[in-house]
Amino acid sequence: MITLTRLRHVIAVARSLSFSIAAEECGISQPALSRSIQAFEEEYAVRLFDRGKGAVTLTPAGRLAVEQARTLLAAVGEFDADMRRFGKGRAGRLGIGMGPMMASLLLPALGKVLLRESPRLTLVTRTGRPDTMLEALLEGTLDLIVANAWQLSMVPGVAEEPLGQIEMVTAVRAGHPLAERGTVSMSGLDAYPSAQTYDYGTQAKAGAMGGIVCENFGIAQDIVRDTDCSWLVARALIADDLASGRLVALDVPGLPVAKAEISLVYLRERTRSPAALHLASHIRTLVADMTVA
Secondary structure (H helix, E strand, O other): OOOOHHHHHHHHHHHOHHHHHHHHHHOOOHHHHHHHHHHHHHHHHOOEEEOOOOOEEEEHHHHHHHHHHHHHHHHHHHOOOOOOOOOOEEEEEEEEEEHHHHHHHHHHHHHHHHHHHHOEEEEEEEEEHHHHHHHHHOOOOOOOEEEEOOOHHHHOOOOEEEEEEEEEEEHHHHHHHEEEHHHHHHHHHHHEEEEEOOOOOOOOOOOOOOOOOOHHHHHHHHHHHOOOEEEEHHHHHHHHHHHHEEEEEEEEOOOOOOEEEEEEEEEOOOOOOOHHHHHHHHHHHHHOOOOEE
């Protein structure tokens, strides 16, 4: 089989059309370079160069060999670079699953940093309830899940790494009838519609207010800004609206979910790629900036 070194010898001679110059470029003696070219020619029963007095020219076989050799060496160079990028977590394909809240909180920042640092990395995202993403994790379609997913750690072979707690607040629009109250009871909330991330399938009580179920947090945010819906949401997700006064966080002493425990979930026995480890590091940093004691 032909070697990459011999292909480089052929290209060096073709580039300079001089065995002496090519030998110096390759760091070998001229006789050694001549033997390398001769071995190539004998292997394929062709002549690559015509050697005249003071002149070296490519034969038709030589032109074909040079064209193919350049293509092969370029592919080898790309292979080498990609493998080195992969080893540093900068290339490959990575699947990550998130709940809608974490997707809204993390994906914009993750997408920007990964595209900037690792343009050869393809990040495939999936959004949904943690239990619906478990099958994809077990099948290998997903490498990681980031969610409020403590129950997944009870599945054999699945590991959970707690990342911290995200503060949850009940938000309403500015000017909402509840916005001016000092405190709001749970029964007070029940008098108004609610926005929810998931359809939990609970049967509405007689006389209870309805609402909207929407996994897209941007859409839910627009709706809450312009209606009387209340919304249980991560404070970090609506920080700008709270700061500007477009949304107001209510004081609800009986709120069942004041904090959401966020975890990184992966398969315990599966070797995680450098890209997965790189991504997990970014996720830890981002979640740490949002967590509360």
